[in-house]
Amino acid sequence: MDLNLFGIGILLGVYVGVVPVYLGLFSLPLLQRLRREWLDFLVCLTLGIMLFLFVDVAGEALEAADKLPAAIAVPADGQASVPALDKLLYDLFGAGSGTILGPLFMLTGFALGVLGLVEFGRRLDRLREAGGSWGGLLNPATLSPQMQLALLVSLGIGLHNLGEGLAVGVAYGSQSFALATVLIFGFAVHNVSEGIAIVSPVSRSQVDLRTLALLGMLAGGPTVIGTLIGIYIFSNALSIIFFAIAAGAILYVVIEITASLGDRFRNSHLNYLGIMAGFTVMYLTSLLVLL
């Protein structure tokens, strides 16, 4: 294994995902100074950010599914090399199978994402009702409904960043790549908002450093994993599944956030402004991501 390329892969994930998320997380003291009335606005900001991420990653999944027919149409013979999993699909199902497999992977991944987060949310509920902690990292006092929401948001963002890391790993994971600083800057600005989205629900709670570290790793760490996957074992079929799982997971988080707001959501124009602000910030910063 080329240790240099491995190291670059980790660094890419750190620059693109981990550091920007933590930059956003450390906005917590600033958010804690806002008046209590702004809490719902912040939760709606998170909702707007997650809505954008859903649109973004669902679009990626659909696009990847559209491209699968071309990606597995070429047999891996002496002339062509094809990612291993795509070759397996070609061998098992033939050249024309992409038209069916693309949507199949898309829907399967989507279902996995939704149901996976449903099960995770259910386990968190049971943990909170039992007054337990999670792996020793959270204590009963901090596993509030708001913290539970922050955990779900982190997980959803982490799955989104897994797909983002995949794209970075494919694009830049070769020996001859050169990454312009402007690209890192684009990713950083875009992903800072994700950190803010995570801590917004807990801006009225006590959050300790270990918890913040955990939330950051949940959200940003998958970028490193995705980058390494993109460099070493990328597969067009796998990318559909990753993006679709993220889309399903984020949809669940969007529904959970909306449910947590309840009737308070409808009674305030400020809340709708929060949604629009979150969506707009993510959209505008996504234009800086020149990938």
Next chain:
Amino acid sequence: MNEVRPGFALAAVVALLAFMVITPGWFLPQPATASGSLLAGHLGEHDAPESDCGPVSDDPIKRVTLVAQATVWEVAPGESFPAWSFNGVIPGPVICLREGDTLVVTLENRLPTIASFHAHGLAREPSSDGTFLTESYAVPGGSYTYTLQADSTSVGTWAYHDAVAELDEGAFIDGLSLPESGEGIERGMFGAIIVYGEDELDADGLPVGYDHELVLIEAEFEAEVTAGPVYMTINGRIAPATPHYQFQAGETVRFRIINVGPNANHNLWVSGLDWRQTQSGEHVDSVLFGALEFGDFTLEVGEPRETRYVCSIEGHEAAGMHGLFSVIE
């Protein structure tokens, strides 16, 4: 409980920002930048002809590896756009062949879309055509190997480019895909192929009859690609980063000129000098090429002068398609 105190958060933010700003240059390869106009041509005293190909090997099988990849390409200092390229440079590497050579190109694809190597002027089977309907492309994360022949009709100047990246439905007419289709060529995936005839190289593999031989590729990058201005480029740059051609008085220079388009015509003048079409000997004031036209033109640079070259098509000079041309003692 270790709460997140404002002072600690601020320190953490400053440290992380410093890490993001300072360290990428230490650890990650940086792309080549357009640091002003580079001299091209006569850079110092030389006994032998100088060419962009250098000495061409007499190995009858030439192997080239190209990596289709995303890059941020700087057309001039401070002006860049998200591009696709072969090996991170625009234009891609020059491929230099002798008549009778076999060219083996391995294309590795690091783009999020299919990509191909489509060459003009070389003989090839459909499986090495690099077009969509022949399924001769590299999938994302994969590779494809093309085998082509430089036969007697291949002698001259040609272009290679991608023909399938982000192919859309408009590229199909009556079930046939247009060979020059997709976004790859529009985003920077192109380069030059030079095939030398049997009597065109000396014993050292250098061109006979010229003091200098250079490749000049004209390309436009449209607003949809740059998300902003239109760039009319010479060898991937706009003024003031276009090549500053410099030659010694009395030298004979051969330009291998390619217009890769994808759409615009270009009409290249060197103020005060006439071009001579190399094969026919015809004298022309300017080289007028449509998209995907290529050819060889010779300049007798004559007496010392400071002049310039420019594309005279309306708007192209303003879009960057000009540069300096010097003839020194």
